[in-house]
Each structure stands twice: as structure tokens, then as C-alpha cells.
């Protein structure tokens with residue numbers, strides 16, 4: 001059985017973060033270990049507050065679990081604080097962890113700012129380099145690559161590709177759920193290739209919660225199973241589109257995914 005290490009935040013309502021990620025890994029017949037970076041006060045309507053875990057305690061947990069259960073891939077979600085991010089970076093290197101997928105969670109769908117500006121600079125210029133792929137949505141990609149994204153036209157994609165090379169980011173999947181139009185398109189960009197997948201848009205992207213978490217976790221799970229990046233993206237797209245199709249209203253706010 002393949003093992004996926006989840007490093008992410010805790011959403012008590014289960015619509016995002018570790019609770020959702022573990023369900024995705026399990027639904028794809030793999031085994032999840034998880035280390036929580038931060039606790040949130042959150043329901044299906046919005047995020048109210050965040051408290052990062054003590055970085056020393058976090059590192060103790062991370063090291064014990066990695067030394068016991070060596071992961072086949074890693075999914076990184078909400079980091080919660082720059083101190084935690086520093087610990088994650090140090091341990092990615094120390095244990096030479098492979099197939100590292102980072103969902104750069106900067107802001108929630110409901111608008112809660114998870115990162116301050118100096119923390120974003122650290123992610124951009126230090127942290128992302130240590131990951132194999134980052135999976136920003138439209139707004140996150142605009143902040144990371146300092147580019148306005150109105151569509152995924154060739155000039156926008158080659159600008160992102162150039163900036164990735166300069167910043168030392170190995171590969172990136174731009175998620176297009178928040179772009180206008182009938183189609184939900186995502187683009188894998190490496191230093192020498194651009195590869196697109198798309199699906200018909202269902203409902204309203206802003207009324208669904210947790211799609212980005214499920215996407216990056218499914219992608220990390222397919223990598224753990226030995227898929228190459230292209231096949232992992234095709235399978236992830238199909239899997240997440242199906243989850244969106246079956247999304248349900250469980251509380252008073254957004255629709256949630258139920259893997």
C-alpha cells in the first residue's frame with residue numbers, strides 16, 4: 001500500500017484540510033499519515049481564526065512519523081506560520097522526501113488571509129524550490145508570479161514558465177476553477193512543457209469548498225502510486241470533477257466534497 005504524508009491544517013467542519021485530505025487518500029486505496037500545522041476555527045461558511053501548532057512539537061511529530069512510516073509522496077497544504085514552514089523545509093531536506101506537492105494556500109475561498117507578506121516572500125523564494133510541484137489557483141498564481149491572469153492564453157503561460165525558471169520552481173499546475181467560462185481548465189507547466197486538461201464547469205466555483213485541497217491530495221496520491229505527472233493530472237482531474245459533481249450541502253454554507 002502506498003503512503004502519503006499530509007502536512008496541512010485542521011478544519012473542524014471537514015470541508016477542507018487534513019480531514020478531507022485523509023478521506024481522499026483513503027478513497028484512492030492508499031494510506032495517509034498526517035501532521036497538523038495549525039488549528040482553524042471554521043465552518044462551511046467561513047474561516048474565523050487560526051492558531052499555529054507549536055513548531056517544536058510539530059517537528060517532533062513530523063520526525064517520529066517520517067522515521068517510522070516513510071512516505072511515497074507528500075502533500076503540503078495550509079502551513080499556518082512561517083516558523084512551521086521553516087521546520088517543514090528543513091525536514092523535506094533532512095529526510096530527502098520525494099514527490100512533494102505543495103498547495104500554496106494563501107487565502108480561503110471565503111476570504112480569510114492565511115499568510116502575511118514576508119511569509120509569502122519566504123514561500124516564493126525559499127520554500128517552493130524544495131517542492132516538485134506547486135498547485136496555485138488563479139489568485140495565488142497572480143501573487144506568486146506577479147502576473148495578471150485573465151485566461152490561460154499562450155502569453156500568460158509562457159510568462160509563468162519564464163518566472164518559474166527564474167525562481168527555481170520545478171513545475172506548477174495552474175488551477176482554473178476561478179476563471180470565467182464554461183470550462184474548468186488546469187495547466188501543468190514544467191521548464192520545457194505545457195500540458196492542459198479540462199472538464200465542463202458544474203455549479204459555481206465560489207459555492208464549493210475544498211476543491212483545491214482534494215486536487216493536490218489526489219495528485220500526490222497518484223504520484224505515490226507511480227503515475228507520471230501527466231497521467232496523475234488526467235486521473236486527478238477526472239476524480240475531482242466527479243467529487244464536485246457529487247458535492248453536497250451539509251451545513252449552512254458552501255457545498256462540500258465527500259470522498
Ligand SMILES: Nc1ncnc2c1ncn2[C@@H]1O[C@H](COP(=O)(O)OP(=O)(O)OP(=O)(O)O)[C@@H](O)[C@H]1O
Nearest residue numbers: 137175176177178184201202204205210211212213
Ligand atoms: N465549478 C467547477 N466545475 C468543475 N470543476 C471545477 C469547478 N471549480 C473548480 N474546479 C476544478 O477543481 C479543481 C480546484 O480548482 P480551484 O481553481 O477551485 O482551486 P482552489 O481555488 O484552490 O480551490 P478551493 O475552493 O479549495 O480554494 C481544479 O481542477 C478546477 O479546475
Ligand SMILES: Cc1ncc(COP(=O)(O)O)c(N)n1
Nearest residue numbers: 009010016017108109209210
Ligand atoms: C485547514 C484549511 N486548509 C485549507 C483551506 C482552503 O480551502 P478553501 O479555499 O476551500 O477554503 C481551508 N479553508 N482550511
